[in-house]
Every structure is written in C-alpha cells, then in structure tokens.
Amino acid sequence: MSALYLPLLVIPWVITCLMMFRPVRKASYGDHVGTDAFTDEDAREVGQWLMAAKVMSTIATVIGLPVISALLAQATVRYSQRRREDQSLSLAQFFTLANRSWADLRVMLRLGGGQSTSPLLRFGALLVVVSE
Numbered sequence: 001m002s003a004l005y006l007p008l009l010v011i012p013w014v015i016t017c018l019m020m021f022r023p024v025r026k027a028s029y030g031d032h033v034g035t036d037a038f039t040d041e042d043a044r045e046v047g048q049w050l051m052a053a054k055v056m057s058t059i060a061t062v063i064g065l066p067v068i069s070a071l072l073a074q075a076t077v078r079y080s081q082r083r084r085e086d087q088s089l090s091l092a093q094f095f096t097l098a099n100r101s102w103a104d105l106r107v108m109l110r111l112g113g114g115q116s117t118s119p120l121l122r123f124g125a126l127l128v129v130v131s132e
Contacts, residue, residue, distance in 0.1 A: 005067045008060035012053040024049055064131035069103055072124040079120045092116040103128055 018024065023046050026038065076097045080089055089097075096116045101107040102124030111117050 002067070002071060005060065005063065008056055008063075012057040012060070015049055015053040019046065019049060019053075061131075065103065065128060068124075068127050068131050069100060072102055072120070072127070073100060075120060075124075079118075089118065090116075093118045093121070097121055 015024075023038075023042060025045065026042060080094055080097065093116055096107075096111065097118060097120060099107075101111070102121055108125050111121075
C-alpha cells in the first residue's frame with residue numbers, strides 16, 4: 001500500500017521543484033533566440049504539468065488518512081507483541097490502539113496524556129494531523 005502512496009507524494013513535489021527552475025522540456029524559462037523560443041504551446045505544457053502535479057497531490061491528500069490508518073494498524077500489531085522483557089503495554093493502551101483511536105479527535109482529547117496513551121498512539125495522532 002505504501003508503495004503506491006509514496007509516488008503520489010513524491011512525484012508532484014519533484015514536478016513542482018523542477019518547474020521552479022525550468023520547464024520540463026526546455027533548458028530555462030529565459031529568452032530563447034531562434035528555434036528554441038518559448039512558445040504558447042510551451043506555456044500550455046507548463047500549465048498541464050502543474051495541473052497534473054496538483055491532481056496527484058489532491059489524490060494523495062484524499063487517500064492519506066486511510067493509508068496512514070492502515071499502516072498504523074499494521075504497526076499496532078507489531079507494537080503490541082512483546083519482544084523484550086522490559087516492554088509492557090497495559091490492557092487500556094492495547095484496547096485504545098486496537099480501536100484506532102489515533103483517528104478520533106474526541107477520544108484523543110478525552111485521553112490527553114493519560115494512562116491509556118502510548119508512544120505509538122501519539123505518533124499516529126501526529127501523522128493524522130499532519131496528513132490533513
């Protein structure tokens with residue numbers, strides 16, 4: 001899932017960075033003399049590239065929360081498995097993670113920094129806030 005989501009994040013960013021300095025198929029935005037002049041068609045192509053980047057960015061924003069929630073659910077399974085003797089997860093923390101509380105603002109506000117929170121829950125809530 002993240003293999004499909006990551007290009008939707010990176011490609012618009014790369015296109016935007018490239019377009020800041022030059023068009024995709026030209027050496028620069030500057031004055032060109034002769035056959036390499038910047039034409040109206042070149043300007044339309046720049047607009048199309050920017051529109052494609054905006055569409056991909058919008059798609060990434062729309063599917064961001066479900067993708068992040070699915071990845072956090074997978075991380076919760078791994079996080080809840082005790083791998084060392086000093087690791088512990090209370091039952092309240094376990095159920096809070098199992099309920100995917102990182103996506104529910106009301107639950108996060110009610111929990112605050114109490115006993116039912118865990119580092120993964122706080123990290124998940126931060127990712128959800130940043131993805132919006």
